[in-house]
Amino acid sequence: MGLPSFGFGNDYSTIVLSAGALVIIAVHVLPYLVDTRGIRTIPGPWFAKFTDAWLGRVAARGHRSEVVHKLHKQGTFVRLAPNHVSIADPDALQTVYAHGNGSLKSNFYDAFVSIHRGVFNTRDRADHGRKRKIISHIFSLKSVLEFEPYIRLHLGELLEQWDKLVEGGKKGLSGKEGEGWFGKDEWVWFDCLPWYNYLAFDVIGDLSFGSPFGMVKAAKDIAPVARSQTDAMATYGNDKAEVDVEYFPAVRILNERGDYSASMGVLPPWVRPLLKKFHPWYRKGCTSTANLAGLAIAAVSKRLRTPTDRVDLLSKLQQGKDDEGKPMGRPELTAEALTQLIAGSDTTSNSSCAITYYLALNPKAQSKLQEELDEALGHEDDPIASSEIVKRLPYLEASINEALRLHSPSAIGLPRIVPEGGLHVSGKFFPEGTVLSVPSYTIHRDPETWGNDVEAYRPERWFEQDQVGIQKTFNPFSYGPRACVGKNLANLELQIFIATIFRRYTFVLENPGKHFDTLEGFLRKPVSCRVGMKRREV
């Protein structure tokens, strides 16, 4: 008996396999061999030379900055994808991100768009310039001081809650199941991360949407979200119409959205709809992105139904006008309020948590900070520190900056496209269209700038090292026209939070030997931060 004949079937599989091989060669191998950008000799992981999938996988696993940092042990330049070069050189910041160099955000940022582009994910230069012009004066030093009462209000609520925990701790009580706190040896032991999330969300929710979520008071991650975006958007044009809401954990959906977008953004645009449809992890992220948008839609709609004379971010956005004197329409207003909620919430809470962790780990630094706080605020009856006093405290500033350096909430290299004419960066020429980034995590560990003990938390280094080098290398808020527009508000919040909290309480780590676990999406986030806390005698 002869071998079975596969006839047409055999020819067909050969054609499919050959076509597949040709597509792989055309899409992945040819660009590598032709090397139009002249980056073939740049070292990097083997797979990353041929496909974006390597970076997509690393991003989805949540430790991108640490992985890229290790790769930079090979040198200043690392190829992270067929068209993406990471440059670990503080001098490169001025070239890649500076005003006037013409580089734009890459298509990474398209993965962050939900209802409408906001100032963060608008890539077109003119559109961004228009938005930024309307928004930037809202975040001037003078303007953000008008927001101080909201910061004080919600911080006061946090102190009330933490005082209760301290009292419970002294009595040796424990929280109910799921609350995660217990008292032992006069201390209360608990995870401070969720509380910082509640605080940051309440402050920014109050500022961006005109009412807080009430998370601190409820001690719970919960916020109203529009039940149907389509129905909610149908109310645009009728500010009196009510939007039907349901309740979601906002902190969780914000985290899921950041992880999803940061991994999706490094993949080619044609793969993205397929992943959204067929891959469960990406599908969940897509749902969270929609829910987060629903949160902004519901909140802005509620605010417009009940006009008020409050001064907050939303009222300032409503008053803002472009060069033609036109205010923002409701979709744009909603998108900007959402941008501020996203950009101004877990950035601040993760930073506050990291500062608390490093001060709890380093009792000497904590005592030194408390001495400075006692001297400056000792005569004050008000438990909440005022901006007027805290802005002048050097050790407080160094303690905050040292934690932002080490933890780096914004740690990944933010991708920018080389403009027409190309760019010379750190001694190498990159032609138009190459994607470049400078990883903050790695330059925050540059021994030339920071000294040889880069992994140690030592606020003192801010007084010892060369100030020009520090100014050039410290990059928590990025640099140039796309740098953080909310930096003044972020600094105000961090200074008031940390001064108030460390003046009132002392912290130790529950398990000082345990690694400070983080998970990175767009931001580098602590996973938890279990501390012991007690009231100070002040």
Ligand code: HEM
């Ligand atoms: C410690 C807290 C914060 C950190 C570390 C931080 C960091 C950053 C960074 C690194 C960027 C650049 C992102 C990129 O290019 O992809 C950025 C952009 C931005 N941040 Fe912040 N941020 C913080 C707090 C805030 C706050 C409180 C707000 C406002 C409520 C805010 C609003 C924004 C906006 C709107 C952008 C986009 C600006 C643009 O593209 O023109 N941020 N932030």
